[in-house]
Amino acid sequence: MSALRLLLGLGLALGLLLLLAPAVAAFDPNVSVSLQTWSSDRGNGYVGVQVNGNWAPPEQRGRPVQTEFWSEWRNQGNPSPYCHAYWVIVHRTSTGIPVNSDNPESTVVCGPQSAIGLDATGYADMSLYLDVAVDPVTAPARTDRSVTAQLTAGWQAYLGKAISAYVIPSSVREARWTVDFGDGSSRVFGDNGTDSLSATHAYDAGTFDVTVTVHVTGQAYGAFFTPAGDPYEQVVPFAIDITNSATGVSALPIDYIAPVVTVGASPSGTLPGGTAVPPDSAGHDALWWPRGLHCSLYVRPIVVAEGYMSSGGVVIGGGTTVLLSYRYERGTNDAADATRTGSYPAASPIAIQWDTPLAGGASYPVHLVLALETTYADGTVRDTEVAGDVAVTVVYAAVSH
Numbered sequence: 001m002s003a004l005r006l007l008l009g010l011g012l013a014l015g016l017l018l019l020l021a022p023a024v025a026a027f028d029p030n031v032s033v034s035l036q037t038w039s040s041d042r043g044n045g046y047v048g049v050q051v052n053g054n055w056a057p058p059e060q061r062g063r064p065v066q067t068e069f070w071s072e073w074r075n076q077g078n079p080s081p082y083c084h085a086y087w088v089i090v091h092r093t094s095t096g097i098p099v100n101s102d103n104p105e106s107t108v109v110c111g112p113q114s115a116i117g118l119d120a121t122g123y124a125d126m127s128l129y130l131d132v133a134v135d136p137v138t139a140p141a142r143t144d145r146s147v148t149a150q151l152t153a154g155w156q157a158y159l160g161k162a163i164s165a166y167v168i169p170s171s172v173r174e175a176r177w178t179v180d181f182g183d184g185s186s187r188v189f190g191d192n193g194t195d196s197l198s199a200t201h202a203y204d205a206g207t208f209d210v211t212v213t214v215h216v217t218g219q220a221y222g223a224f225f226t227p228a229g230d231p232y233e234q235v236v237p238f239a240i241d242i243t244n245s246a247t248g249v250s251a252l253p254i255d256y257i258a259p260v261v262t263v264g265a266s267p268s269g270t271l272p273g274g275t276a277v278p279p280d281s282a283g284h285d286a287l288w289w290p291r292g293l294h295c296s297l298y299v300r301p302i303v304v305a306e307g308y309m310s311s312g313g314v315v316i317g318g319g320t321t322v323l324l325s326y327r328y329e330r331g332t333n334d335a336a337d338a339t340r341t342g343s344y345p346a347a348s349p350i351a352i353q354w355d356t357p358l359a360g361g362a363s364y365p366v367h368l369v370l371a372l373e374t375t376y377a378d379g380t381v382r383d384t385e386v387a388g389d390v391a392v393t394v395v396y397a398a399v400s401h
Contacts, residue, residue: 028099031069033090035105038116038223040233044166046223047109048116048231049088051099056090057225058117065093067229072098073118081125082161083110112160112167116223116231126162129155130244132212140311141205141251142378147179149212151195151242163238165220172218175239182208182249203251205311213243252312256374256382259321263368263388264302268349269295279349286391291357294335296349299326299368301386307374317377322346324383327369354394363391 036050049056049071056069069090076085088105089098109115135146151174160167177189177197183204189197197212217239223231264283270276271290283300300323307319323346330341335353344350354364369387376382 031099046116055229066227111164114164117225126242127244132246134249140314142316144200147199149197167220175217178213180211205253207250209247211245255310259307260305261386262302264300265390266298319374319376321374325371329367357394363393365389
């Protein structure tokens with residue numbers, strides 16, 4: 001859970017009066033200091049300090065005090081949720097000298113009532129009223145998850161305690177929702193008119209914490225002092241952020257599965273009678289070719305099964321495999337311009353020829369080692385090598401290949 005910090009407009013402050021000790025004699029024996037409650041016409045109660053029966057407002061920047069005394073509220077911490085402990089020291093306006101510094105008033109104020117005229121900076125925690133969940137918590141990488149957030153029952157009732165003010169229920173609205181998905185990305189959603197939020201998100205492999213913040217605005221009643229020391233009540237705006245997180249969200253590792261490839265080739269040349277045979281793009285691991293006929297043999301990978309991405313046993317993306325280069329190991333080759341053993345670019349054909357058909361329809365092996373590159377859906381590139389033979393049966397007459 002994360003604590004929220006709240007700032008209220010104008011002079012809202014912190015509330016319900018609980019005396020830690022009874023009033024004691026001040027430094028000046030002629031001055032009587034006491035903590036009193038003032039009620040507005042609407043019945044809202046506020047806490048203030050009276051000296052000799054008159055109000056002693058807190059000193060505020062830009063608002064000089066015109067009363068005989070003014071009060072200094074020293075925040076001593078937070079003894080419990082929505083509560084603030086104070087020492088209250090009263091000063092004489094004409095001299096600035098405290099009249100009860102030896103024995104300051106000691107009190108705890110808790111929301112939703114507030115002290116009259118205090119600067120409204122406070123701290124509270126309403127994370128218990130915001131449920132954040134991710135479904136499923138663990139899933140394959142790059143699959144959509146449901147991220148939900150819900151303000152739970154009673155959150156508005158505790159809003160007044162959190163900001164130590166009398167909230168006007170009809171004014172409250174969720175101005176915006178912000179989701180930090182924990183992987184470096186976030187989204188902002190406008191007011192959707194409800195107390196809940198739903199979004200989807202896909203994660204790469206890893207573990208993440210999802211943090212949701214709802215920015216709430218509204219209006220509340222606050223009590224203030226005139227320069228003459230008279231309390232009055234007015235409506236002021238407020239804004240508060242409520243935050244909570246869902247931790248331990250995980251996406252399973254990604255496996256890059258290599259393609260299944262066999263070695264193939266496509267012959268090209270001119271048959272007897274002048275018919276041109278162009279190479280095809282598919283390739284074959286076994287083919288026929290006429291004896292004594294020059295052949296340009298183009299190397300082709302035969303992709304039996306393309307590479308793919310897997311996470312948690314789920315296919316989350318495909319791959320595309322291409323031939324980068326190949327190594328040719330020369331065997332039987334009767335061509336006058338026969339290609340030598342070596343490595344060649346993918347587009348370079350092998351110059352090859354067979355002058356003698358083998359008995360019983362046996363085939364000549366053309367041994368190749370393919371250098372392959374597979375590019376996966378997320379841009380990952382992996383290289384593989386595949387070795388194998390293309391079987392060539394040499395015939396006495398041209399046949400379809």
